Amino acid sequence: MGINDFLESGNERLDKQLLFTAEIDRMTDVLRRTLLINKSRRENDAEHSWHIAVMALLFSEYALEPVDVGRAVQMCVVHDIVEIDAGDTFAFDEKGNVGKAEREKEAADKLFAKLPPDQGSMIRSLWEEFDAMETADAKFAACMDRLQPFLHNTLTDGHTWGNGTVNRAAVEKRMAVIKEFMPEVYKWAMANMDNAIAKGWMAP
Amino acid sequence: MGINDFLESGNERLDKQLLFTAEIDRMTDVLRRTLLINKSRRENDAEHSWHIAVMALLFSEYALEPVDVGRAVQMCVVHDIVEIDAGDTFAFDEKGNVGKAEREKEAADKLFAKLPPDQGSMIRSLWEEFDAMETADAKFAACMDRLQPFLHNTLTDGHTWGNGTVNRAAVEKRMAVIKEFMPEVYKWAMANMDNAIAKGWMAP
Numbered sequence: 587m588g589i590n591d592f593l594e595s596g597n598e599r600l601d602k603q604l605l606f607t608a609e610i611d612r613m614t615d616v617l618r619r620t621l622l623i624n625k626s627r628r629e630n631d632a633e634h635s636w637h638i639a640v641m642a643l644l645f646s647e648y649a650l651e652p653v654d655v656g657r658a659v660q661m662c663v664v665h666d667i668v669e670i671d672a673g674d675t676f677a678f679d680e681k682g683n684v685g686k687a688e689r690e691k692e693a694a695d696k697l698f699a700k701l702p703p704d705q706g707s708m709i710r711s712l713w714e715e716f717d718a719m720e721t722a723d724a725k726f727a728a729c730m731d732r733l734q735p736f737l738h739n740t741l742t743d744g745h746t747w748g749n750g751t752v753n754r755a756a757v758e759k760r761m762a763v764i765k766e767f768m769p770e771v772y773k774w775a776m777a778n779m780d781n782a783i784a785k786g787w788m789a790p
Numbered sequence: 791m792g793i794n795d796f797l798e799s800g801n802e803r804l805d806k807q808l809l810f811t812a813e814i815d816r817m818t819d820v821l822r823r824t825l826l827i828n829k830s831r832r833e834n835d836a837e838h839s840w841h842i843a844v845m846a847l848l849f850s851e852y853a854l855e856p857v858d859v860g861r862a863v864q865m866c867v868v869h870d871i872v873e874i875d876a877g878d879t880f881a882f883d884e885k886g887n888v889g890k891a892e893r894e895k896e897a898a899d900k901l902f903a904k905l906p907p908d909q910g911s912m913i914r915s916l917w918e919e920f921d922a923m924e925t926a927d928a929k930f931a932a933c934m935d936r937l938q939p940f941l942h943n944t945l946t947d948g949h950t951w952g953n954g955t956v957n958r959a960a961v962e963k964r965m966a967v968i969k970e971f972m973p974e975v976y977k978w979a980m981a982n983m984d985n986a987i988a989k990g991w992m993a994p
Contacts, residue, residue: 595978603848611827623815636840639867644807656860663843774799
């Protein structure tokens with residue numbers, strides 16, 4: 587039944603890679619606050635990660651520094667894997683964000699140890715680079731990670747800005763990396779914030 | 791409501807990119823036959839595409855030719871986008887596969903036309919290269935596309951090989967690219983086919 591049915595290959599390294607692959611299928615079970623654009627249900631981490639990876643193929647021309655799209659896409663697909671154990675933390679939940687770094691570090695220690703050491707380090711490095719938002723590739727991937735739920739919000743009555751509990755300053759803080767790294771896209775975001783406030787989807 | 795709420799940016803190219811991003815969120819609604827490993831429900835195309843993209847970071851060492859992982863990951867995240875309009879065709883449904891190429895070509899014409907022409911061509915090229923399975927990157931991405939549902943099947947009582955309607959020859963045909971391009975992984979797959987037949991999950 588389930589993972590107990592796994593048949594060992596006789597190659598320990600291959601087994602680790604296959605079992606890690608099976609393990610991360612749990613990303614489909616980590617729900618985000620964001621609604622799908624058709625509003626049918628909440629999005630999960632696997633869907634979100636896929637969505638921003640495709641976006642990374644489309645938006646690099648707005649980045650202020652040259653971006654290696656192939657690397658950025660790799661960052662996009664692994665950036666939330668630690669949430670399998672740490673859980674998704676709602677971006678606008680200040681209390682929930684306390685201790686997030688420690689929770690995610692513990693999750694990373696546990697999860698990436700399941701891979702062969704060289705690959706555990708490789709994926710962990712991609713994740714840490716993403717999280718630090720210092721390199722051009724990481725800033726760009728972070729922009730995709732912020733732009734996707736923002737776009738969803740503009741098309742779902744500001745769902746995760748819901749009921750005036752989130753104000754413009756909080757959204758601007760979340761979008762700061764886009765302001766810095768993709769100013770052309772940020773202009774569109776600002777117009778949407780004006781619109782969201784006018785419609786009552788966001789607090790002023 | 792929904793897409794009608796989209797606020798134009800004044801930059802036609804950016805609007806196309808944002809609207810295409812919104813459009814492909816429909817990938818979350820294209821259900822595959824494959825079950826999630828926890829057996830709770832069927833997997834969707836967005837989840838599958840994400841899963842094989844992460845796998846592409848892990849399995850390139852088994853490829854018989856050098857692979858550009860960054861390119862392969864890009865192929866993985868776009869390889870099923872045409873199914874938004876063409877629908878998912880079950881790999882072992884011979885009748886359903888009749889006309890698949892035409893359906894997908896029509897879907898590609900329609901979908902990729904929504905992007906700025908250079909980007910429509912870029913994504914179309916990645917998809918066509920994947921589909922042709924001639925380059926090393928495409929063969930490798932195709933291996934991930936076959937290995938992932940195979941792994942799921944081994945952990946979900948052979949769900950999509952269900953009830954003896956799919957026989958070993960059909961599965962071997964589907965897995966041929968792995969036999970050719972990743973023989974070490976294919977050894978594990980063969981042992982699993984023996985096991986699946988012994989357990990009644992696959993017809994001999």
